[in-house]
Amino acid sequence: MELQWILSPVFLLVVQLPVSFSLPIRGNETDRLSLLGFKAQIADPLGTLSSWNESLHFCEWSGVTCGKRHQRVVELDLHSSQLVGSLSPYIGNLSFLRVLKVEYNNFSHEIPRELGRLSRLQTLVLGNNSFTGAIPVNISQCSNLVNLRLEGNNLRGKLPAELGFLSKLQVFVFRMNNLEGEIPSSFGNLSSIVELSGAVNKLQGSIPDSIGNLKRLKFFSFGINSLSGIIPPSMYNISSLVRFSVPTNQFQGQLPPDLGLTLPNLEVIRIHTNQFSGLIPATLSNASELTHVHLSSNNFSGKVPNLAMPYLQWLSLQANYLGDGEDDDLNFLYPLANSTNLEALGINDNNLGGVLPEIASNFSRKLKKMIFGRNQIRGSIPAEIGNLVSLDTLALEANQLTGIIPSSIGKLQNLGVLFLNENRISGSIPSSLGNITSLIEIDLGYNNLQGSIPPSLGNCQNLLTLALPQNNLSGPIPKEVLGISSLSEFLVLFGNQLSGPLPSEVGKLVNLGELDISRNRISGEIPRSLGSSVSLEYLYLDGNFFRGPIPESLRSLRALQDLNLSYNNLTGRIPKFLTDIKLRSLDLSFNDLEGEVPMLGIFENSSAVSILGNKLCGGIPQLNLSKCISDKSTEPKPSTKLIVIITISFSILGLILMISLLFFCCSRKKENKPASGSSWETSFRRVTYEDLLRATDGFSSANLIGAGSSGSVYKGVLASDGTIVAVKVFNLLHKGASKSFVAECVAMINIRHRNLVKILTVCSSIDFQGNDFKALVYEFMINGSLEEWLRPVHTSEETHKPRNLNLVQRLNIAVDVASALDYLHNDCEMPIVHCDLKPSNVLLGGDMTAHVSDFGLAKFPSEDPRQLPSGLTSTVGIRGTLGYAAPEYGTGTEVSTCGDVYSYGILLLEMITGKRPTDDMFKDGLNLHSYVRMSLPDFVGEVADPTLFRDVEETDADASHMMNHIRNDKILECLTSIITLGLACSADSPRERMDIRNVAAELHRIRSSFLGTWRH
Template sequence: MDQRVTALNLSSLEIRGALSISIGNLTFLEELILDNNFFHGTIPYSLGNLSNLRILSASDNVLEGRIPEELGKLSKLEFLKLSSNKLSGEVPLQLFKISSIRYLNLASNYLNGSFPSDFGLNHSKLHTFVVAENQFFGPLPVSITNASGLVILDIGTNALSGPVPMNMGDLKHLQRLDISKNPLGTSDSTGLNFLTSLTNCTILRILHLYANNHGGALPNFVANLSTKLTSLRLDRNYISGEIPNNLENLFLSLQGNGFSGQIPEGLSNLISIKLLDLSRNNISGFIPQRLESLRYIQYLNLSFNSLEGEVPSEGLFFNSTAFSVTGNGKLCGGVKSLQLPKCQRLLPSAEGKKKVLRKPLFQKCQKKVIFGYFLHVPCIRWWHKRNTRISSIELTSDSPLGDQFPKISYTELFQATNGFSEGNLIARGRYSSVYKGSLNYNDKTVAVKVINLQNQGSRRSFTAECESLRNARHRNLVKIITACSSRDNEGNEFKALVYEFMAGGSLESWLHPSSSNLMQPKNLNLIQRLNIAIDVASALVYLHHFCAIPVIHRDIKPSNILLDSELCAHLGDFGSARSLLLAIDRSRYEGIGARTIELVGTVGYVALECGMGAPASTLVDVYSYGVLLLEMFTGKRPTNSMFEDDFSLRNYVKMALPDQAMRIADPKLSSECETEFEKCLASIFHIGVTCSAHLPERRMHIADVFMELQAARDLYLRCG
């Protein structure tokens, strides 16, 4: 019997070193799988000798240099995956012409050059083509639409230019189309006409066209197309006109365009929508009250438009962290926390012919004072109350957060916390102490974070929190009520932040209860932990992608995640946060900015590139989030004594995948649906391992994390 090596699988074995040229001697080899190791150096040209090779996969390594042109001779090659390496230069022309190829993934490298003008003509078998996050330039060939079997086409984050082929609809099996972050498209009225043909793509689920050069009005047929999608992103283009009525998506972003007109009433019919971003357009008119009925939406962004009138206050609009209307100067009303002016009501006059404005009490009193009614009882009471209020805040300066936040004095905070007593102390850290308190003027329970100004860096921490939270509003961020920068009763400098109190305590106290709390055991089941993980991911999606200037939190860990009474998670403690002041074109932003960051964060959660001169990046948060995810579902801290030298929590989990997820799961977790339970755990652990990859370019994007965790939850819930 002739025994030859036909398959070699070395994936996920933590192998280091260069690939030997001797691999080319295994001429009967059909499968070569080297993924997720630390192979460095160049790809051996001798691989071109493997004439029987069908599968070549070497993603997630540190391979560099050019792709050998000898690989173009592999006429039987069906699967080629070289993503997440450091490969550079032009892709050999012959590699693009292998007609047997079904799967081609070269994403996250430094490859450049243009695609052959006839690419796609001989690719009827091509299923997946992914070259995102490279430096390809030139046009997208019209011939690509001949690859009629394409299911996934992802060319996002390159330098491709020119119009998009008009017959994209010929790709009838397409499920994901991502051409984002390229200067593709045209600014004239025909720029989006290629979308017409996409109505033929009846199973299309993801359409990402953001940060392109598309212009003109959004065609009406997009509404019909969108009902099939789970994610539609058209943000940061030059799209104008009015918003269609029936854009029903799980994730819909139209921000940063030139949309005008009013918000369509029909948007209230989007029952299943989870995120809707219409910010930074030219939308005018009133906010439809019917939007209150969007029950499942997690965030609605209407900021920086020209909206006017009353903000609804029920349903979605009852929770000010679930939406944003910042930057609309003519809005009024809404819930109190928005700090908007009261709306003036039009009332019929006594004759019933004219309309007059209902005036606030102060205006009435002012008028009566002018006419000599000094003893009018309501005015006297109002004036007395006003003077009392002034005397109580005489030590108060303007809120460091801005005029939209209420002023508060040291005296009020002193009284609210029973003199900052030990009995009210919730937590104590390096830069601050947190006290539970109750504000007299609204009977609201709050958490007062008093800054320890004696410690070096505390003022910077205070400033960072103020900068990060001044314009940040999201249901999964700890809600800041106000801040105080003043003097105490002895004339000493005093700084404090006032937050909404979180009755559920920190995630830390649930995962690792202290000895004093062991008599009151806490436990979170799988779905509760998964919901918390999704909440935190949602907060990071907002901070990284939907703030006016993206924010890096830089200290994601269980003690900075607080739970309310319903176990909804809120990300807090922005003392280490930084805004990304981008020196590059915003449309090219992918989480990489121009500033370097010093070593901050907490041991075990901080990304390895921090403090090594790496550019400021949202991917440091993704790393910390990945560690958090692994900790939540294994129950082990990353600083556990079992993790030392090169053996980390990530390695501990990675070694158990894909078949031993149950073995490493937190013993407190259990389920009756064992098969689905294990599948769900394996999916979660895979996400955590990928997010905590050592090299930033190997980590997942947080928006993808958010979507995949939701998918894992849905999979598990089906077993019930």
């Protein structure tokens, strides 16, 4: 039995004695008991250590390797096993241990100093856990140590100077921690060191001169710290250097002119976001192995030298003072046509002049990013730009380009971002642009474009933004463009000559945040369908020829902040619903509106309202309008005969209504007999138990994709049409399962939103044994749940890195979930409270769009606790999952939308930190909310999930995705904004939490700002 060793007197002796004692038992027994002591201090959710029992010799235990001669443990490799707990000091008794690898787990507490007793230890890998405290000085006693990896933890304190005497150490990695102080000068004694990496810490001071003594050093990486001063000249003489990476510090000085000669093996130089100045060394091209050159966001000036190197992949020179606006500033581009591996070229935000050469269309076919914006570049876009078939970003904005947009641009089938705004480009928008279905953002504003907007743009069904302002475009707004349902950031068409009515298809833009068609020639009435664009925050229709009344359907635009309808021909009265929307500004001036101005809501603030040029009266005194006069003496008096006729008519009408009501009630009673079934059951296409049995292969465990207290979820294929589905089978033996089934049906029957999981059908039947059977059939989500992505399980030895969500993906998911809650809370006929929001209930579709699922605990609240008198509670008990449920639910407070907001806030913090709210580290008053709150404002990088930085600093594989093109300080800025929002949502008091609509709006703003950083 597995627990027998716990009662073993020998084991108790080992546990109780100080580990420094020499044990009076044979060595391999010491190893066995030490391993059991290790196991005793951890939780093993995956059962990785299930083989660690008396039925097997410990040398056959999972992750354990013994030497053949003495049968002593020489290697312990338990990486990526989701182990939770502390690293036992009894590891120090494994005296033959040479390799200890426990990276990618959830170990916490301090690193035991007993590791210093392992004199034979060569490899110590503790990375990507949650270790705290200081790096133990005792590790310096492991004199044979070759590989020491401590990255991705919560280590604090200073770097021990004693580690500098590990003469055999070749790899020392401690990036992504909270280490402070200076780099010890003793590190210059690490004579065997090959890799020294301490990025993403709080290190200060300068790089010691002694580092120049490390003649075998290949990788030096200390980005995202607070290091300063100049780079020691001796470092430029370490000819073995392959990677030199110190971005986002405060280094100054100039690069030596012979840099490419003294560092001939250099492959990566990353010194962006510092204060380097002077010229870029012309000898840099002599370092012919260079693949990545990142010199952006410094103070470099002068001409750009020839940097064409055979293996060059990334050249980033943006945000400097390069060039003088002269014709020869772009001469360095000609040799780059020979760099056949070039994938990214960024020269934006400089002073570069000259004509954009035609040879740019002959750059590498691998080129993905051409970012030339905000310079003084003249000429036209090369006619054969379509040759660059791998381009995903073409940014030429804010230059002096003329000519037309070549039709060949339609060949760029991978293009996601197109910025040509703020130039002097003329001609028409080529219809071939509609061939690029991968487009995400288009900005062609502030040019001289003419003609109509091509309807073919409607093919771009992935667009988030479309901006065509301040051109000379004419003709109608194509209904195809208004049918791009993906548009969620903005559609900006102001300052053109567009005409005709605004098509009713505008109501399809249900996710759009901003619509600006001001200063055109749009006519007709404001379409009522515009009220379906429920995500609108900014609506600008001013300066057109709209007529008729302001439609009542606009009352649905509850997220609206700015509304401008000025300079039109609108008539009628100011609708009352405008007082209910929490507007920030409202401009109704210069129309033909009449009647009394309301005195509530936005109309209470005269500085936020403009109503000049109408026929209005009343309102608050600050509006300086005349009083509304109602002259009753001039009103015609109804005759007695007319009064009698009206009275009789209304009496007859009332009698008819009463008879109709009685007839309706009787009919309803007949319809509501039990035999006819519930309304929610008859609303779905019915399937039988046998259908679902066949679809899931007999509810096979091979098709099981999730299980909970109320039931299990299976993957299935419906025989009727081959649809892949998720079948949720309710465990009716579990208390409350039947209620969950009904609750989920009632909640899902009338709600439809792109971020809610779609229910396809329902089954309420009996199985082949005569037992009740209830199941829901949902649309299958191929990418599983958010829980699986935040904490992936390794099923293969082939990969050592789990699949991860980058920051942009997490931000998109956060926006999706907030949009879903906003819909449930504010846009349903009756507000719905989910009551169980957590990562496992957020499912991800094929395009990584998030869908909120599992409405088994959903409620329809009658009150909002922010409106309840103090102390008014109910006895509904705790709703939801521990850690995510709002604290007031524990005191019996009725469920409310505020409870969902709390759960969302915790979810947001978990997405950024990677830590569950139930993590073992949260005890003694510390919880996820307070843990994150203490990181503001200076230590956000320490609590953030290390994987959010890994792609930026760890691998330098910048071409992998967009995250590597964003300045790291902007990543921290974005993380700070998200964390601040998560804290505002997860406040203890419901009254202090943000409204989910404001949360969604703020997230949209954060995302727009962040993607704007990337694009530029």
